[in-house]
Amino acid sequence: MLKRLVLGFAAAKHLQKPIRRVATIQPNIRTRAFHEGLAFRSACDFGRPCDCSECSNVRRKPICEVCHILPTAHQSSIYTWDRKGVPGYNLRSYCEDCWTKYQTRLHEDEQKAALKRAARVKELDEMMERVKLIRGKERVPVRYAVNRFIEGFRSWNTQQLSPLSESSRAWYQGAFLRSLSQELQIDKVRNKYLCNKERVDAMDFEVWFRAKWER
DSSP: OHHHHHHHHHHHHHHTSOOOOOOOOOOOSSSOSSOOSSTTGGGOOTTSOOOOHHHHHHHOOSBOTTTSSSBOOEEEEEEEEOTTSOEEEEEEEEOHHHHHHHHHHHHHHHHHHHHHHHHHHHHHHHHHHHHHTOOOOOEEEHHHHHHHHHHHHHHHOSSOOOOOOHHHHHHHHHHHHHHSTTTTTOEEETTEEEEEHHHHHHOOHHHHHHHHTOO
């Protein structure tokens, strides 16, 4: 009887112990997020997406991932972000023919992007020349220019901006001070930054933003 009580008490005490759960690290869908082997340690970025020689070989497919017929001869590596903002390397295997087509398409895309950037820079320069010719005298705080930019950004950008905090507005103000100080005639008067209202009204902030920040 006593033995049964002791065994029952020990079993109840065991059941009251907290269950210890062990978390396992899942590899990145697009690439291995953590280095697998002990070799090539100096070439691998631990704890971050990696495309070192060993991790690339792990993801390398024996058959081309485009035509699914010929054996793999080359592998591409592109650093991207998924829809949740998680970074990673997009590794893809190519045969010789598909690799040539891929390189040709990549070169054409780079040329188109370069022409697009050049057109944006030219449009920005022409707009800035028109703005510099304005001789307005009305002075307003730089916050006025920040508000004009935010209103325009909400109208022509597909992803609407959420209400900005004071720190975000301060960041945009700093960007204007660094990039548009002369064009908007920004000066510091009694610990306040003032700008030319007529020049701000003439500014096309969409042209400025796309030429400076978009690629």
